[in-house]
Amino acid sequence: MTLTLFLFYLSAAIALGSTALALTRANAAHALIFLIVSLLAIAVLFFFLGAPFAAALEIVIYAGAIMVLFVFVVMMLNLSEGSREQERAMLDFSQWWLPGLLTAILLAELVYVLTAIDSESTVRAVMPKEVGLSLFGPYVLGVELASMLLLAGLVGAYHLGHHFLRRNRGRSE
C-alpha cells in the first residue's frame, strides 16, 4: 500500500522534473530525450490509475511514434551550434519573469479549485475490453471523425513536406 503510494509520487516527481528540464534545454535532441522520459513516467502513472490500455498507448504512440517524428525532424534540420547559442541567450532571466508570473497565478488558481473538491479516492481499474466496447458503441461517431482528422493530417503533412523531399531527392541524384 505505502509502496504503491511511494512509487506513484516518485513517478510523478520524475514526470514533473523531466518535463521542466525538457522545455528549458538549449539543445533540441537533449530536450526530446527528457520529454520521452516524462512520457514514460506518465505511462507509469496510468498503470497506477488502473488504465493499462492508456499506458500502453502512451508508450507505443506518444513515446514511440510522435517523439520519433520529432527526432527525425531534428535530425533532418541538423541544427547548428549558432542556433544553440541563440537559444541559450533566449533563456535569460529577463525573458523568464513575465511568463513565470502569469503561469504561477494560473497554477495557484488551479490548485485552489482542485483542493476545494472533496476526495474519496477509490480508483477502479478499467480494462481494455470496456474501453473498446465504449469506443465502438456510443463513441463510434467520434472514431469516424478522428479517422477523418488523421486523413486530413496525412494529406496536409504530405502537401507541406513534398517540396522538401523533392529538393533533397534532386540533390542526391
Place this chain on the structure above:
Amino acid sequence: MGPGMVPIEHVLVLAGLLFVIGLFGLMLRRNIIFMLMALEVMLNSAALAFVAAGARWGQPDGQVIFMFILAIAAAEVSVGLGLVLQMRRQLRSLDMNDAIRLRG
C-alpha cells in the same frame, strides 16, 4: 502494484502542474520545435486529467477521450512538423519572430 488508494486530487494537481509547465514553455521559447513540444506537454496533461477522472468514476469514457486526444496530437504534430520544414526552407530559421508577417 495496481490501482488502489491513489489520491485523485493529487493526480489532478499534477496534471495542472504539467499544463502550467507546458504553457510556461510555450510563452518562454521562440523556437518552433520547442513550442510544438510544449503543446505536446499541454495535450498530454489534459489527457492525464481525463484518465484520472475516468478512473475515479470507474468508467471507460476517460480512456476513450484519451485516445481522441492521442489522434489529435498525432495530426497536430504531423502538420506542425511539415510547417517546420517549410519554415526552414523559406526563412532559413526556426525563430517564430521571423515568421510574424504572415506572407507566403
